[in-house]
Structures are given as C-alpha cells and as structure tokens.
Amino acid sequence: MNKDQMDIKTPEYVSLQFQLAGLGSRAAAFIYDQVILGFASILLFFGSLFVMKGMSSFPFFQDENLVPLAIIVIVLFILKWCYFFACEFFSGGRTIGKKIVGIRVIQENGHSITLLSSFIRNLLRIIDALPTSYFLGIVMILLHSKHKRLGDVVAGTIVVHERKAKPKKKRSPIEKEIQRRGLSQASLTVDEFALKSYTSKDWKLISTYVSRFHDLPLVERNQLTKQIAEILLPKIGMEVEGSNEQDLENTLLVLYLLLKEEWEFEL
Structure with missing residues (x-):
C-alpha cells in the first residue's frame, strides 16, 4: 500500500481509505x-484606525494612549485563530484554502472533526509556529508517518485529500424520483450540530433504504419508511407520529441528499 494512504476501520466496522x-x-x-x-x-486594521481617528476627541482615543492599538492587535490575533477554528468545524474540516487545494481535516477514526478536536x-x-514560520510544524509533518504536526497529534486528527463522488453519466432511479418530487437539500433545514450526530452506520441504513426504495411493495415500503424514520429523524428533532408516509419519505430522501455529501466518496 502507498505510504501516503491510510486505511481506517470505523467503530461501525466500515472500512475507509484516505490519501494523506x-x-x-x-x-x-x-x-x-x-x-x-x-x-x-x-x-480591519485601517478601518479601526479610521474609526479611532474620528473619535480622537475622546480621552480614551488620544494619540498617546496605546490601549486602542493593543486592542486592535488582540482582535487581529483572535480573528486569525477563530478563522481556522470556525472554518474547520463548521465547514467539515475545510478552510477556504483547504477547499481550494482539495484537502480536509478529519478524526483518526474517519469521522468529521469535533468541536474539541478543532479547538485543540x-x-x-x-507551538507549531515556533520558533518562526511554522518551523516546528513543518519538521513534524516531514518526520511523522501520517504527516501530522503537533496539533494533529494531540487532537487525534489527520489531514487527507478530498474524496470525490463517482461521476455518473446518467441519473439513477432514486435521483429521478427525488427530482420528480421537486426535492433538494434546501427542502430540509438541519442544524449543523444535528447533522454531525449521524454516523456511518446511519448512512449505511439510509443508503440501503434508498437502494431498495423502488423494489419494495407499497405496504412494505411504508412500514420500512416508518421504522427508519423513527431511528433517524429524532436526531434532527423531528416527530414521526402524526406524519403521513409521503412526508416521511420526502424527509428521508432529502436527509439522504444531505448525508450523501458527507459519506458517499470514492478515491
């Protein structure tokens, strides 16, 4: 196996392969x-200076007072740190730069990066930036077998190349069904935290449901729809009781679209 490739077996016994x-x-x-x-x-810096200049009549913003300038420097530091932290957590382990290059941060078990992992x-x-220009981080990446810097070692994360969905020459039956119903990812609003609660086991369950969608008799499909809905929909705060089969099917199909973006990949 290529030394830059890594095989991961998730807690749900799903085997995944990533290129580091x-x-x-x-x-x-x-x-x-x-x-x-x-x-x-x-x-931000010049905008803040402009505002301070306009407020120079206030004692706090006098030229000899360095406190406002110190505040600007602190805000710039927080902006830089929060950029990486927020982007990686809320955008599936990707900053804008990582999206451009096609890489992302994940946990070593193959799951999406957590809030704590991103923070750490x-x-x-x-520390990785010491003594200058990320020297320690660069040395760690070069020497570590999984190309980890210190932050990755402590947080239990790895950086991998994006795996892109297999291109399809024509739409599958379920894609045609989703289009016929006028459904899309925008049809269901799901909180990012709730979406991250789904595991590869949940993905396997809903993808199996979708693959059998057209093969099942209507009565059996309705039963299966309700069973799967009772397992998956409470995770996004949706009540199953009182919903008809058509609404449950539509919700599960849209949930499939949302999870597909995270879980269905091909190297």
Whole structure:
C-alpha cells in the first residue's frame, strides 16, 4: 500500500481509505488562507484606525494612549485563530484554502472533526509556529508517518485529500424520483450540530433504504419508511407520529441528499 494512504476501520466496522495530505498541499492551503487573512487584517486594521481617528476627541482615543492599538492587535490575533477554528468545524474540516487545494481535516477514526478536536489542533498552532514560520510544524509533518504536526497529534486528527463522488453519466432511479418530487437539500433545514450526530452506520441504513426504495411493495415500503424514520429523524428533532408516509419519505430522501455529501466518496 502507498505510504501516503491510510486505511481506517470505523467503530461501525466500515472500512475507509484516505490519501494523506503531505507538506506541499498543506503549505499551499495555508498560503491561500494567509492571503485571505492578510486582506481581512489590513481592512480591519485601517478601518479601526479610521474609526479611532474620528473619535480622537475622546480621552480614551488620544494619540498617546496605546490601549486602542493593543486592542486592535488582540482582535487581529483572535480573528486569525477563530478563522481556522470556525472554518474547520463548521465547514467539515475545510478552510477556504483547504477547499481550494482539495484537502480536509478529519478524526483518526474517519469521522468529521469535533468541536474539541478543532479547538485543540488550532490552539496548538502557537507551538507549531515556533520558533518562526511554522518551523516546528513543518519538521513534524516531514518526520511523522501520517504527516501530522503537533496539533494533529494531540487532537487525534489527520489531514487527507478530498474524496470525490463517482461521476455518473446518467441519473439513477432514486435521483429521478427525488427530482420528480421537486426535492433538494434546501427542502430540509438541519442544524449543523444535528447533522454531525449521524454516523456511518446511519448512512449505511439510509443508503440501503434508498437502494431498495423502488423494489419494495407499497405496504412494505411504508412500514420500512416508518421504522427508519423513527431511528433517524429524532436526531434532527423531528416527530414521526402524526406524519403521513409521503412526508416521511420526502424527509428521508432529502436527509439522504444531505448525508450523501458527507459519506458517499470514492478515491
């Protein structure tokens, strides 16, 4: 096996294979992110100076008072740290730079990065940046068998190349059914935290349901729909009781679209 590939067996006994991101792709993503942060920092800095200049009549904003300038510096630091932390957690382990390059951060068990993992790996950027220009982080990535910097080691994360869905020449029967019903991802609003509560076991359950959707007799399909809905829909705060079979089917089909983006990949 290629040393840059990693096989993971999830707690649900699903085998996944990832291609580890090396120094080159990680550095490219970091450069993109730094350019974005640089522009944002410049705008924020000069915007703040402009505001301070307009408020120069107030004692707190006098030229000899360095406190406002210190506040700006602190805000810029928080902006830089929060950018990586928030992007990685709320965007599936991807900053804008990582999206451009095609890499993402995940946990070592193959699941999406958690709030705690994102917090730890980005907090330790301070150490990885020592003594200058991320020297320690670069050395760690080069020497570690899984291309990890210190933040990844402590947080239990890895950086991998995106796995893209297999291109299809024509739409599958279920895709035609979803289109016929006028459904899309926008048809169901799901909180990001709730969506992250689904596991690969849940994905396997709903993908099996979708694959059998047209093969089952109507009575059996209605029974299966209700059973699966009772398992999956409470995770997003939806009540099953009182909903008819058509509404449950539509909800499960849209949930399938949302989970498919996270779980259905091909190297």
